[in-house]
Amino acid sequence: MQVFLAVAQTGSVSAAARRLHLATSRISERVRELESELGVSLLDRSTRPATLTAAGEALLPRARAIVAEFELVETMFRTARTPPVRVGMRSLPTEFRESLVEHTIRPAIGRSALSLRPLDSHQQLESLRSRDLELGLVWTELREDGELEQLPLLEERFLVAVPDTPRFHRLERVGPEDLVGLRLATNIDPWTFPDVLHPYLAMVPLVDRINAAVEDGLAMLLSDGTHCSFLPAAWHDHSHFSAPHGERVLLRPLQDPQPAIVTYLTWRRDRREEAPIRRVVDRAHRQFPRPVGR
Template identity: 75%
Template sequence: MEIMLALAESGSVTSAARALHLAPSRISERIRELETELGVVLFDRTTRPATLTAAGEALMPRARSIVAEFDLIETMFRTAQTPPVRVGMRSLPSEFRVSLVDHVIRPAVGRSSLSLRPLDSLEQAALLRTRDLELGLLWTDFGGDDELEQLPVLEERFLMAVPDTPRFHRLEHVSPEDVVGLRLATNIDPWNFPAVLHPYLEMLPLVDRVNAAVEDGILMLLSDGAHCSFVPATWDDHSHVAPHHGERVLLRPMRDPQPVIVTYLTWRRDRSDETPISQVLDRARRRFPQPQRR
């Protein structure tokens, strides 16, 4: 109902998605699901902005009442003594991030108790060990670690973004030797990247760090012809890399085997039975019996 209200107020899927911190596709999907459940059409999609049908108008007062009631219930049970559940997150594909947060973490934790922290993998690991994070989503594989336990939830194929020059046009794959002389553009400490990428890092001693808050920062460096960067194959759907619009950038596979980087949901072993950590883990194991592949 909250999604319906947001769309009715804004008339735009994009604006509703921004207000609710969801992907636009999730807004459209949920509206279709609601219409199917009710057996009526709620929005006239032939108009811009989208407008309510007669059935949608009739439902609006009840929708507002339902949302207000849930907000009241949440307020009644929210207390200052309820500690937040702190979840570390690195850059993730937008659709995957929404699915994970909305269908796994938030239902188990509750909206008011969830605190998402944008942190790189090494920072997350350190904070998990000191109990300053309850859960982390990171790249590092801690197999055999006495303190940390993990569940693989995402596998991403990574490519190399290189300058759009004749030097790289003729290459079908980029090897570590091919990037000698370039600078690495990255928004994280390069040695946070998994070991599979370290042969390339050894050939890239010059690094320019980009503040993740700078929109298109990596893309601006890549387009100058002097930089390269590791990017996920779904880079246009990633929160730290914007889509390219004709800039001088080529995407090339790295040498075989192509790097696949795994994201792990990570927690302290001795906290597995704590509520709501255990509830998140139960949902995650059901939703990700195998990691999602992208």
């Protein structure tokens, strides 16, 4: 009945196969089996898209009721023994994170519980290797890694926040050497930043870590004129640099070629065919033929 509904709703065996993560031959086989059991033809296959016959139209509301009732029963007796799908999540733009979770991950894992784990890239990679995560969203690109696989999802450009002084007013772009003498303000371990930022980090060895729970903590620290910080350029909400602190902070692009920071969906190679992981990865491959640019 689920297969019949998918074909009826999409008008296509191939589209139904993609929706249900089954082979097209299996979809066709199931529909033929149902037609054989009922002794009627349910689909007019001479049309594109396929349309329902009179018998198919009569079956449609009953099929919906049967599937809905089955799902209700399944929900009633589902136990907590089903392990959740654990996904590591680094800091991401809010709208991208919400879209990724709601349109890519949740539809793919179906009725499995989803557990999002806020971890930096290094912690995620360790947890993936130890099987404490099913999937991760990391900044670290893995080259020729025999254990983990990746798919790039998001490409971001970064700005640097610097003191509003004549020294930085003269610069249209900021290079690593321009940061000498400043301290780095950040609420994460700076060495979990992608490798492309490491030439900049090498010039600011003194770091002041900010408690992320302190509202406007970054703005307050930057306003003293001795700190810098790295911010994603596409995160439009830089209102925390407005008055009374904003007049002492400049946002400048990094030196050309501007480093592109990529977020990768990451998983263990030997777990690729596990049902929740396979469905998320397959769906992500379809939705992200190339990384989204920000």
